[in-house]
Amino acid sequence: MYTAESVEQLAEQFAQLPGIGRKTAHRLALYILKMEREEVTTLAQALVNVKDKVRYCSVCSNITESDPCRICSDVKRDQSFICVVEEPSDVLALEKTREFRGLYHVLGGALSPLDGIGPDELRVKELLPRVSNGVQEVILAMNPNVEGEATTLYLSKLLKPFGVKVTRIARGLPMGSDLEFADEATLSRALEGRVAV
Amino acid sequence: MRVTGLRLENFRNHALTRLSGSDSVNVFLGDNGEGKTNILEAVSYLCLTKSFYAGNDRVAAQIGKEYFVLEGELRSDRGLDFTVRVTFDAASAQKKFLVNNAEVETLASVVGRFPVVILSPEGGLVTTGSPSDRRKFIDIAISQASKRYLDELLEYRRVLKQRNKILLDAKIARHDPGDAIEPWSESLVDHGTELIVKRREFVKDFAVQVADAFQKLTGEQETPSLRYLPSVDIDDGADSAAIASEFAVQLTENFSEERRTGSTLVGPHRDEIEFTINGLDLRKFASQGQHKTFLVALKVAEFHYLKEQCNETPVLLLDDVFSELDEHRSHRLLNMVGQLGQTFITSTSEQVFAGALESNSGAKRFFVKQGVVTNEEAGNFVH
Ligand SMILES: Nc1ncnc2c1ncn2[C@@H]1O[C@H](COP(=O)(O)OP(=O)(O)O)[C@@H](O)[C@H]1O
Ligand SMILES: [Mg+2]
Ligand SMILES: [Zn+2]
Numbered sequence: 419m420y421t422a423e424s425v426e427q428l429a430e431q432f433a434q435l436p437g438i439g440r441k442t443a444h445r446l447a448l449y450i451l452k453m454e455r456e457e458v459t460t461l462a463q464a465l466v467n468v469k470d471k472v473r474y475c476s477v478c479s480n481i482t483e484s485d486p487c488r489i490c491s492d493v494k495r496d497q498s499f500i501c502v503v504e505e506p507s508d509v510l511a512l513e514k515t516r517e518f519r520g521l522y523h524v525l526g527g528a529l530s531p532l533d534g535i536g537p538d539e540l541r542v543k544e545l546l547p548r549v550s551n552g553v554q555e556v557i558l559a560m561n562p563n564v565e566g567e568a569t570t571l572y573l574s575k576l577l578k579p580f581g582v583k584v585t586r587i588a589r590g591l592p593m594g595s596d597l598e599f600a601d602e603a604t605l606s607r608a609l610e611g612r613v614a615v
Numbered sequence: 616m617r618v619t620g621l622r623l624e625n626f627r628n629h630a631l632t633r634l635s636g637s638d639s640v641n642v643f644l645g646d647n648g649e650g651k652t653n654i655l656e657a658v659s660y661l662c663l664t665k666s667f668y669a670g671n672d673r674v675a676a677q678i679g680k681e682y683f684v685l686e687g688e689l690r691s692d693r694g695l696d697f698t699v700r701v702t703f704d705a706a707s708a709q710k711k712f713l714v715n716n717a718e719v720e721t722l723a724s725v726v727g728r729f730p731v732v733i734l735s736p737e738g739g740l741v742t743t744g745s746p747s748d749r750r751k752f753i754d755i756a757i758s759q760a761s762k763r764y765l766d767e768l769l770e771y772r773r774v775l776k777q778r779n780k781i782l783l784d785a786k787i788a789r790h791d792p793g794d795a796i797e798p799w800s801e802s803l804v805d806h807g808t809e810l811i812v813k814r815r816e817f818v819k820d821f822a823v824q825v826a827d828a829f830q831k832l833t834g835e836q837e838t839p840s841l842r843y844l845p846s847v848d849i850d851d852g853a854d855s856a857a858i859a860s861e862f863a864v865q866l867t868e869n870f871s872e873e874r875r876t877g878s879t880l881v882g883p884h885r886d887e888i889e890f891t892i893n894g895l896d897l898r899k900f901a902s903q904g905q906h907k908t909f910l911v912a913l914k915v916a917e918f919h920y921l922k923e924q925c926n927e928t929p930v931l932l933l934d935d936v937f938s939e940l941d942e943h944r945s946h947r948l949l950n951m952v953g954q955l956g957q958t959f960i961t962s963t964s965e966q967v968f969a970g971a972l973e974s975n976s977g978a979k980r981f982f983v984k985q986g987v988v989t990n991e992e993a994g995n996f997v998h
Contacts, residue, residue: 439707529798531780536795564773564802571798 425451477548479524479541481506489522496520498554502545502573504528504561512559520557523548528565529572537572545573546580555583616729616927617957618658619696620688625680627653628986637979640953642968643961645983651961654983655733655932658959660701661687662731662930664712664722672703672710681705689729692927699729723769727759730921730929734914734936741913742897742906746887753888756917757817760924764813771806771883778803779878786877800866803882808859810883811845818843818888824916825909832908832915832947839892839909846885907940911948918955931958937967953978 425447432443450458474480475487482488489495489509499520503509509522525540549556558573560566574584618636623629628650643651656675659667669675676683685701700713712719719725740748758765778799785792822841829839847862862881866873869880890897892905901909914931921929931952937945937960945967952958962968968980981990 529777529795531777531784531795531799564770564777564806568774568777568798568802571801572794575794575797 475524478522479526479544480509480522494519498552499557500545500548500553500555501557501559503559504566504569508559508561518557525569528560528563528569530565540569542573542576546576549577549580549582553582555585558584558586560586616692616930617690618661618687618930618959619690620686621654621657621661622684622686623654623657624684624686625677626657626683626685627675627677629653629657629988630677630986632986632988634981634988634990636957636959637977638957639977640949641957641959641979641981643959643981643983643988644963644965646963649983650986650988651983652735652934653986654988655735655934655959655961657685658687658930658932659731659733660685661689661699662729664701664710664725667733667735667932668737673705673708676703676705697729723765724762726765727762727925730759730925730927731932732914732918732921732929733932733934734911735932735934736936738914739906739910742890742901742909746885749888749890750884750886752913753814753817753821756821756920757813759921761813764810767806767809767813771803771810774799774802774806775879775882775884782873782879783877785874792874800863803879804859804862804866807847807862807882808855811847811849811858811862811886812855814883814886814888815843815845821916821920824919825912828915828919829908829912831951832912832944834947837892837905838894839890839897839912840894842889842891844887844889846881846883846887904941908944911936911940911944915951915955922956928956931956933958933960935961935963937962938964942967 425444428450429440429443429447432438432446433440435443438446450461453461471483472481473483473485475482475485475490477486477490480487480489484491496519499518500523501512501518501520502523502525503512504525504527506524509524512518512522523541523545525542525545527535527540529535529537529540556573556577558570560569570586574586577584617638619638620635621633623632626632632654634654643654645651656666656669659665660675665672666675682702682704684703687699689697689699691697698713698715700716701710702713703710710722712722712725714725714728738752741752754764754768758768778796781792781796781799818841825841826839829837847858847865849858849861853861865881866879873880890909892901892909895901897906897909918929918931921927933952936948940948949968952960979990981988
């Protein structure tokens with residue numbers, strides 16, 4: 419093939435990224451080639467920064483640049499609620515709702531033996547000391563799939579001896595969706611998981 | 616539901632086939648290997664998003680072609696028209712399913728929207744094959760009627776895989792899986808109980824329909840029946856809670872054996888559905904003819920079940936079935952399907968249909984030769 423080795427190498431790197439196929443990888447590499455040198459430097463620096471500056475919060479395990487993270491060190495947040503989620507992106511999604519004013523705990527995934535993930539691979543033991551410190555309620559907000567469900571079951575059993583209230587988010591309609599357009603299975607689950615008002 | 620139009624592009628040996636179906640019986644005639652079954656397979660793709668016998672989409676694209684496109688004009692019982700399209704691209708191995716030009720979010724969401732009942736030689740396994748063939752049969756039937764069931768089934772299978780992985784890892788490493796298995800056992804019981812309840816209910820209702828269809832087909836006084844034999848040993852009238860606690864107990868009882876084998880030994884994945892005629896196990900005591908008649912009765916019953924559950928008349932696909940039935944039962948079957956709904960039939964022999972379709976003015980006859988389809992109105996039906 420008549421091409422430059424550096425372009426090939428870059429495309430090779432892009433192709434390693436999730437969701438990017440050979441064709442797209444090539445297109446991206448050629449696009450970079452056309453960019454201003456300055457823009458490319460900014461991009462490269464941004465890539466390195468993510469690696470150098472971002473770390474895990476020593477309290478909640480969310481990604482952060484300052485430790486403890488902004489949420490954990492915010493005194494206005496309600497310290498008596500901990501919402502347990504799988505990934506940092508879940509924190510982002512929940513924060514967007516502006517509903518929850520407590521703290522988070524990021525597990526870094528969900529139980530999945532098929533992927534080699536057991537309790538030891540998740541940040542579970544980091545959660546326990548937090549719970550014993552005057553927390554009122556732990557809200558389990560895992561993804562609505564079998565891995566999330568197993569993680570919920572596992573954690574609720576684990577937290578039982580702590581005498582803390584443990585709840586899970588309703589497995590029902592996605593926010594902003596219309597009852598009318600929800601599929602049957604979702605609706606029937608939503609009905610099943612209904613709560614008194 | 617009816618298929619009013621059909622278009623196959625680069626599908627199997629059909630480079631480009633267009634046809635408009637009759638609302639009643641459509642007969643595809645031709646020698647072996649001309650492409651008749653491929654047309655039924657296309658209808659299967661449009662209704663179920665997949666082939667009724669081939670496991671992978673790649674083999675369905677015409678040899679030397681990089682894609683196939685199937686399009687169907689479907690009309691619901693209430694008169695709503697849908698354009699359904701299935702496209703497959705070999706390079707990306709991507710299959711897309713579009714209803715009125717909008718891509719559906721998950722393929723599973725399509726199942727049951729356009730109900731279909733398929734009777735084919737491969738389907739014969741349901742009466743002669745292993746328990747898994749019978750589980751597959753009832754799973755497909757119930758899934759078309761209940762999306763909730765399909766969800767539970769898929770989730771159960773996923774949980775089972777996860778749980779088996781723990782057991783297998785523990786067996787290989789010779790260690791105790793400890794409490795890591797607990798949430799998976801609990802999930803297995805949750806989802807499994809739903810499956811058991813639904814299957815038990817289905818088999819009970821379905822047995823009545825099968826007996827009825829069987830009687831109409833044979834005109835004889837044989838009593839066929841179905842019996843649900845769940846792997847979790849439960850009392851007849853047990854409710855969900857009782858089934859769940861029984862399931863949990865039996866998991867515990869089998870745990871040491873599970874650790875030895877490295878797999879889950881109790882649960883709906885090991886259910887059996889026994890078919891009987893006059894109280895005798897079909898698999899052990901029935902003749903070839905009884906097997907075939909039972910199979911047809913199962914399918915007719917499935918048709919009625921889906922029609923009622925989905926509120927939509929299923930399309931019937933009969934692949935090569937008449938070569939296997941005697942003349943008497945063939946005629947009874949033809950008369951029966953003529954009254955049920957839209958039917959697509961393949962056959963190598965016109966003989967079977969001689970006389971039988973004359974009373975059916977809407978019937979259409981197609982000839983299939985090397986992937987090319989020609990049609991002749993049933994009015995000129997010669998024999
Ligand atoms: N992917 C494919 N590309 C081209 N031809 C195919 C493909 N798959 C199957 N065929 C051809 O289709 C024919 C079988 O079609 P089928 O509909 O099963 O025949 P029948 O009329 O006996 O039911 C065979 O000739 C086979 O070679
Ligand atoms: Mg055939
Ligand atoms: Zn933090």
